[in-house]
Amino acid sequence: MPEFRKVLCFRSPRPARLQAPLFVYLPGGDGTGQLLCRQLEGLEKAFDIRCLEIPPDDLTGWDELAEQVVQLVRSELEQKPRSAVYLCGESFGGCLALKVVRHAPELFDYLVLVNPASSFNRRLLLHWGSYLVRPVPEVLYRLFWLGFLPFLAALGQIEAEDRQALLTAVQSMTQETSIWRVRLLREFEMDDAELRQIQQPTLVIASGRDALLPSVSEAERLIELLPQAKMHLLPDSGHACLLEANVHLYDIMQAEHFLLPVQIGAEA
16 A cells, blocks of 8 residues: 655656646545546646645545645745646545635636536435444445445446555545545535636536436536536546546547647647
8 A cells, every 4th residue: 555644745646847837636535646647648748747645544624625735836836837727626626626726716727627526415315324424343444445436436447457546545544534524525515606706717527427426417517607617528437537548638638628739739
């Protein structure tokens, strides 16, 4: 199992490219930041990538998490100003991304949301079931995640190595942290007026076969509210779509005209 730092931090999964736009990835509920692995080869063509890593025993609330992310981004920009800053949030990280961009909108030029868990309370079974979550013996906790994987991902579209990475990531959280992050999702709030104030061009990526969240209907809701939003549908993908062998985030962003011209030419 990989070792995780004890404080919230950015990890650089590729050598720094300080001349390139900054791409900040906020992970799902596992908090490891390591499940962007399959997308790095494409993204590194155009970006300097940072992955947020949340300690596995972290019990921080939304506002403090958002403030810490903002301070990390400010630190990056103090080292080297960038032509653009992209903020990408997946699932749990999608909620955090919305909080972060509302907290410091001046820092970010583009927003990418991948199956954002802002729809958590619209899946009633999840919402009400979350009140029943309690600590269990450790062996049952690990077995729970093994049985829950088919809801997290379309396993048939994910290679064996990446399925193991997903399991390792979710099992890295303590039970207390798992319960806390479910509570955060249940308590996440951002009203329509707040969403309408997000002016950044936004790309909402939604999986058509998400067995965990109603991601397509949530994407449709968000693009109605966010002034400069567009939706990209992955009709056959599951919730953890960025681990799927046939999903390429860089190509999606290019197809949706979500890259600056200099970035498109960077791969040449």
